[in-house]
Amino acid sequence: MADSTPSPEPRATSNRSTTPVSDTFAQYISSQWADRPDAPPSPREQSSFAADRRARISAMHPGKRLIIPAGAAKTRSNDTDYAYRAHSAFAWLTGWGADSVAGSVLVFEPRDAGHDATVYFRETAGRDTDEFYANPDVGEFWTGPRPSLAHVAADLGLATANLAGFADVLDKVDASTLIVRDADRDVTDQVDGRRLLDADSEALETDGDTLLARDLSELRLVKDSFEVAEMRAAVAATKQGFDDVIADLAAVVAHARGERLVEGTFNRRARAEGNTVGYDTIAASGPHACILHWTRNDGPVVPGDLILIDAGIELDSYYTADITRTLPVSGAFTDVQRRVYDAVREAADAAFAVVRPGIRFKEIHAAAMQVIATRTAEWGLLPVTAEESLQQDQQYHRRYMVHGTSHHLGIDVHDCAAARRELYLEGVLEAGMVFTIEPGLYFQPDDLSVPEEYRGIGVRIEDNILVTESGAENLSIGIPRTADDVEAWLR
Numbered sequence: 001m002a003d004s005t006p007s008p009e010p011r012a013t014s015n016r017s018t019t020p021v022s023d024t025f026a027q028y029i030s031s032q033w034a035d036r037p038d039a040p041p042s043p044r045e046q047s048s049f050a051a052d053r054r055a056r057i058s059a060m061h062p063g064k065r066l067i068i069p070a071g072a073a074k075t076r077s078n079d080t081d082y083a084y085r086a087h088s089a090f091a092w093l094t095g096w097g098a099d100s101v102a103g104s105v106l107v108f109e110p111r112d113a114g115h116d117a118t119v120y121f122r123e124t125a126g127r128d129t130d131e132f133y134a135n136p137d138v139g140e141f142w143t144g145p146r147p148s149l150a151h152v153a154a155d156l157g158l159a160t161a162n163l164a165g166f167a168d169v170l171d172k173v174d175a176s177t178l179i180v181r182d183a184d185r186d187v188t189d190q191v192d193g194r195r196l197l198d199a200d201s202e203a204l205e206t207d208g209d210t211l212l213a214r215d216l217s218e219l220r221l222v223k224d225s226f227e228v229a230e231m232r233a234a235v236a237a238t239k240q241g242f243d244d245v246i247a248d249l250a251a252v253v254a255h256a257r258g259e260r261l262v263e264g265t266f267n268r269r270a271r272a273e274g275n276t277v278g279y280d281t282i283a284a285s286g287p288h289a290c291i292l293h294w295t296r297n298d299g300p301v302v303p304g305d306l307i308l309i310d311a312g313i314e315l316d317s318y319y320t321a322d323i324t325r326t327l328p329v330s331g332a333f334t335d336v337q338r339r340v341y342d343a344v345r346e347a348a349d350a351a352f353a354v355v356r357p358g359i360r361f362k363e364i365h366a367a368a369m370q371v372i373a374t375r376t377a378e379w380g381l382l383p384v385t386a387e388e389s390l391q392q393d394q395q396y397h398r399r400y401m402v403h404g405t406s407h408h409l410g411i412d413v414h415d416c417a418a419a420r421r422e423l424y425l426e427g428v429l430e431a432g433m434v435f436t437i438e439p440g441l442y443f444q445p446d447d448l449s450v451p452e453e454y455r456g457i458g459v460r461i462e463d464n465i466l467v468t469e470s471g472a473e474n475l476s477i478g479i480p481r482t483a484d485d486v487e488a489w490l491r
Contacts, residue, residue: 258301278320289458324462
């Protein structure tokens, strides 16, 4: 069936287009195509989990229409786009990840017994249209075929409709309709306009939207069994990426911008084993390791320095690992480097040791900070004792680690970001939660508060942790993390 959605105007091509426009060409290119079998697939493994997630958010917002856009493609420059990634809430509720169609919209239509959920998307264009060859934005010759409604319905176990039908949904929007606001600006603007009209008001009420985003974040705090399995797979793929970097270390050191080679080597593995990287890879060598989010990655990798690599592979399902390892480029730590490294690992181990159901999330950070304060005080870096520094009105040791120790992890690298503080930082741990433990020590190259031998050293060790019924599991324990094991890994 031909897509009845109006074809969007292709960007920046009309002044240079050479596409033939004659009736003869149009008739010829529309003919002599083989039939395409489109046997409905079996539902993907995630479909039943996504159905349960939809049921839970439906129960939290009875009687309200919910709109969750996947989001449009985002322009990188002129008529080129960034690689497409659907909004995480859309992916979580549909099970549609890297193969999702840009511009799709999930709609929960209220019914007496809950909601009917339908995903609207731009289905494949028929050969009787000119879109498939003449539209470089979405045409099949340019971007590949899109799936049919029947195919996606069977794949996701979810009702589907042509995106053109979303206009009917917009016509029914009232003041009580809720939308995930940050997913698609154009769709949000259209919904907002209709809500204002229905409310006969000049002021838009968005508290319900905030509540919807919060609920979707908080429901993701505890992972289901599918999500846990994906996290294990993402960590396993990420270990391969680190192995690749170590195998390429000679070439990395030889290049003037060796950090770029680290990034490229890891990203190659990410594209081979998954969708892409879960976030911009940090390949921070020497003093760059003291810059927490160093992603320029344009420096040399020099023997004698440390290189901090913070990287994670995102699978096709969008679930991502987030691992940091700090490696001695020459293959062995100096005495000072090992001292700092061992202190960071001790802090990570202390944090991991307290993890179990029933404790509060903030206790993980407190356990790590106890070690950081103790060690920096022992080294004479603090003007007070460790006990004094740990007081809330002191915190001298935080000069050398200004970030937190943990964040939730899953379909976003910083998962559950809209959750309330009382369920996040102050929240009680439950089995199924997945988060990072990532203490560090960073001594800036111009920091006169520390002896010269420490300056320019940055160390972070980051692991991905699963809360179990009786304690915790370090999902990334197979990636070497003690100083001795790291040196053996490099050998």
